[in-house]
Amino acid sequence: MDHSIQDIARLAGTTSRTLRHYGAEGLLPPSRIGENGYRYYDERALVRLQRILLLRELGLGLPAIREVLDREVDETAALTAHLGWLEQEQRRLQRQIRSVRTTITALEGEEPLMADIMFDGFDHTTYKEEVEQRWGADAYRAGDSWWQSKSPAEQADWKARSTELATAWVDAATRQVDPAGEEAQALAARHVEWLDGVPGIPRENGTPAAAYVRGLGEMYLADDRFAANYGGASGATFVRDALTAYADRHL
Amino acid sequence: MDHSIQDIARLAGTTSRTLRHYGAEGLLPPSRIGENGYRYYDERALVRLQRILLLRELGLGLPAIREVLDREVDETAALTAHLGWLEQEQRRLQRQIRSVRTTITALEGEEPLMADIMFDGFDHTTYKEEVEQRWGADAYRAGDSWWQSKSPAEQADWKARSTELATAWVDAATRQVDPAGEEAQALAARHVEWLDGVPGIPRENGTPAAAYVRGLGEMYLADDRFAANYGGASGATFVRDALTAYADRHL
DNA sequence: GCTTGACCTTGACGCTGCGTCAAGATTTAG
DNA sequence: CTAAATCTTGACGCAGCGTCAAGGTCAAGC
DSSP: OOEEHHHHHHHHTSOHHHHHHHHHTTSSOOSEEOTTSOEEEOHHHHHHHHHHHHHHHTTOOHHHHHHHHHSOOOHHHHHHHHHHHHHHHHHHHHHHHHHHHHHHHHHTTSSOSOTTSOOOTTOHHHHHHHHHHHHOSHHHHHHHHHHHTSOHHHHHHHHHHHHHHHHHHHHHHHTTOOTTSHHHHHHHHHHHHHHHTSTTOOEETTEEOHHHHHHHHHHHHHSHHHHHHTTHHHHHHHHHHHHHHHHHHHO | OOEEHHHHHHHHTSOHHHHHHHHHTTSSOOSEEOTTSOEEEOHHHHHHHHHHHHHHHTTOOHHHHHHHHHSOOOHHHHHHHHHHHHHHHHHHHHHHHHHHHHHHHHHTTSSOSOTTOOOOTTOHHHHHHHHHHHHOSHHHHHHHHHHHTSOHHHHHHHHHHHHHHHHHHHHHHHTTOOTTSHHHHHHHHHHHHHHHTSTTOOEETTEEOHHHHHHHHHHHHHSHHHHHHTTHHHHHHHHHHHHHHHHHHHO
16 A cells, blocks of 8 residues: 555656655655655555656656646646747757757868858758758759759749748738638648649648648748748747648648 | 956857856956956957857857867867767657657547557658658658559568668677778668669769768668667667768768 | 664755846946 | 946855765564
8 A cells, every 4th residue: 555765766767866856846745654754655646656757758847747737737738838848949959960060060171161051941952952961862852853844934933932921921920820710721721732833742632641731840840941931930830830720621 | 458357248248147157167267357356358368258158059068168178179079079969969859759749649639649659660651651740741752652663572672671781780880890991881882772772862973962871871860760770879870970981982 | 682784864965057136345437 | 426337256046856974763683
């Protein structure tokens, strides 16, 4: 019925120190305290501990965990909020990694530190090296042959359309429009239609596949050069949410 | 000639507190201290400060920075080591993000938590959704049409070869072979040759492009499902290093 | 009953890189 | 000469425990 602090620690795969810490924090008080001062925990405490540890593994902080467990704050909401933070951290790391790589390259003297060239989000020429480096080149190759097959006029037109779209997205995002609302969804529809012009896109029942559109949204958010194209992380988040909602409903 | 602590802080875009901290740590002692106790910094100190701040932005810790600046430790080496740590962190974050997403999905009750399906690194069927989600679907589509065009026998053969290669890589990595050495380079050659079977790969002078191969190496390392295919991060690092070296020399 | 371990307690420092008062001395502008 | 800046040293705070330290408690064997 009752377990000593060590028992529980072993059962849950943690340490007694952690348990004492959680006790001190009021996160997980011992279910009973002997007259000798020993802490004892029952099954319910074990379950709670396991939930705590699980949320910790997901990266939640102790205060956030307390809110979820005690005040019954919506767990999905908490995790979703947390996810935003994680994504932001990931982008920060990606920036750092790129910077370090660039610096190393510069130090090796192989090339002048010219990686500071502006990133033209949809210019396939500039795009090439970066995409190959980061997305594995598969991302580039199919699109490129298609791109090269277009006439300069068509290329210009396509780029103009992409710029237009980006501008509209940034505008909507700035105005804090509802990503699932009418206006954003109309934009998403245009975006998908625009995508549709690219051959080779995976399709289902005559339209770009839902998974593809969702994946694209994630990529816009994950890659900060795409994100920059949509006004930074907040803009890219907006685009992703809108595309995801659109894919859920219409694809 | 001399600048007050505030001056320097403003010039370098930091705070006086930080300067005092660096002084206390011996990282950046004031170039002169007035009889009133005031700290004064000269141009050389400013330059040093700027280097410190630059390295800090790259994520280096103060002790590491001290080593680079004082003991003239090889900066490239320090950054390269640091890069490894950053990459590791990035993978950890990616894992967390996937876990959180999976958990959210499960909580929403839309699908049973079946994301624990094993990842068959080169089975295009299993592969599909994951690649689309993470690499933007472009990565998947071109490869897929090619894959589908193969006969089942050819598919089996190709998969067998990929398995073989992976096994050989893991083996070499485990034995701590030199990634730039003969054996690893031979493997890299086989790997590139194997890749060569995939149509549409960007090429230069008759072989897969160097940038493509390097990018592939990075992807193996960045994506832990690929990494798993090569025996985890250490194995993937080995593969990446070998491929990079190979690309440098032969492509 | 006593000695040994094994296990328990509270208390407190350590880690990272500063942010942020606090109290007091000094310089500078007006 | 005074008020406003600016400077100093000193010290707590943060996140989540790891890690001694010093000292009770308990079950088991002699």
